[in-house]
Amino acid sequence: MSKIRWGLLSTANINRRLIPAIRASARGELVAVASRSQASAQAYADQWGIPQAFSSYEAMLASDAVDAVYISLPNHLHAEWSIKAMQQGKHVLCEKPFALTLAEVDEMIAVSKQTGRILTEAFMYRHHPQTKIAGEMVQNGRLGRITVVRGVFNFAFDTRENIRLVPEWGGGGLWDVGVYPISMAQYIMGGPPQQVFGNQWIGESGVDEVFSGQMTYADDKVAQISCSFCTPFHTFVEILGTEGRLTMNRPFIGHNDGERQLMFYPKDGEPEEIAVPEKELYLGEVEDMHAVILDGRSPYLSLAETRNHVKTVLALYQSAQTGQIVTL
Numbered sequence: 001m002s003k004i005r006w007g008l009l010s011t012a013n014i015n016r017r018l019i020p021a022i023r024a025s026a027r028g029e030l031v032a033v034a035s036r037s038q039a040s041a042q043a044y045a046d047q048w049g050i051p052q053a054f055s056s057y058e059a060m061l062a063s064d065a066v067d068a069v070y071i072s073l074p075n076h077l078h079a080e081w082s083i084k085a086m087q088q089g090k091h092v093l094c095e096k097p098f099a100l101t102l103a104e105v106d107e108m109i110a111v112s113k114q115t116g117r118i119l120t121e122a123f124m125y126r127h128h129p130q131t132k133i134a135g136e137m138v139q140n141g142r143l144g145r146i147t148v149v150r151g152v153f154n155f156a157f158d159t160r161e162n163i164r165l166v167p168e169w170g171g172g173g174l175w176d177v178g179v180y181p182i183s184m185a186q187y188i189m190g191g192p193p194q195q196v197f198g199n200q201w202i203g204e205s206g207v208d209e210v211f212s213g214q215m216t217y218a219d220d221k222v223a224q225i226s227c228s229f230c231t232p233f234h235t236f237v238e239i240l241g242t243e244g245r246l247t248m249n250r251p252f253i254g255h256n257d258g259e260r261q262l263m264f265y266p267k268d269g270e271p272e273e274i275a276v277p278e279k280e281l282y283l284g285e286v287e288d289m290h291a292v293i294l295d296g297r298s299p300y301l302s303l304a305e306t307r308n309h310v311k312t313v314l315a316l317y318q319s320a321q322t323g324q325i326v327t328l
């Protein structure tokens, strides 16, 4: 096998970003899409020039024409369909949030081990050079001892018809976009928090439409995260250390022409803009799957890290519901 044949499991909006990434990759080809009806699958295949359209998810999973699937379903279906896909011999790139309970995550990991199929979480920004540069600056001590990580992801809906506003489908701001600063904090701190405290505002939808959380780590390090469905689009990350401060203006969604992306403010001296190579935001996660499947390399984002993302979200929700600090 020299190329991975990809199938899209659903016609979700986010596929728009993965399709060019698969096509830009050297070792991937997009061969199929599956939808809950033949008409929708065929219309989507025609629109995007995808060779094969399947009238059900099951039919695509049963096909020998597909090696790996991209799971872009509503959150409550991630575990079920990742497991079914692996049981049918497919490798899986599953969207965030990976699953909604730790029992689901553990079952997904167990099935990956049993079947020998690769399973990874689609956190595209983790593969981007900007994120790696920030991590290297922390690792090599440029910022000194890290004290605080702050991260924000806000946006507002055009319409209230959205899977993110349905409680029983794993809706909610923390599951949807709060997971980004949570995962960034884990990456920078080198592990999950020891304790968390959360506050949420539940909207008419019944899901958290605003969430803020404080997370504490060994050596008195702190991360503060917030997310909102009710304010104009804004993302930001700031990493504070004893030797300086690193700011990321678009930490999770890639470049914006003309805007300074990554700035370092040293304790002494002038602010410095850190150069970030251009890279298509979604390409890294696709290339990583190819390297893991074809070259036997370990996934860049481990399932242990993914499990901690889910564990941290659940702890924050528990804290917000009980008003208590939760120890992980």
Ligand SMILES: NC(=O)c1ccc[n+]([C@@H]2O[C@H](COP(=O)([O-])OP(=O)(O)OC[C@H]3O[C@@H](n4cnc5c(N)ncnc54)[C@H](OP(=O)(O)O)[C@@H]3O)[C@@H](O)[C@H]2O)c1
Residues within 6 Å of the ligand: 010, 011, 012, 013, 014, 015, 034, 035, 036, 037, 040, 072, 073, 074, 075, 077, 095, 096, 097, 122, 123, 124, 163, 176
């Ligand atoms: N990494 C990122 O940058 C990023 C960005 C956006 C979203 N996401 C994640 O990607 C996933 C999809 O988000 P999205 O906004 O793209 O979703 P969406 O446009 O609402 O699409 C979800 C798809 O799931 C399928 N589906 C199956 N059962 C469904 C049900 N009961 N109700 C509604 N849809 C159902 C539908 O496909 P068919 O009709 O074809 O079966 C639908 O097109 C979410 O987990 C989200 O967190 C990630």
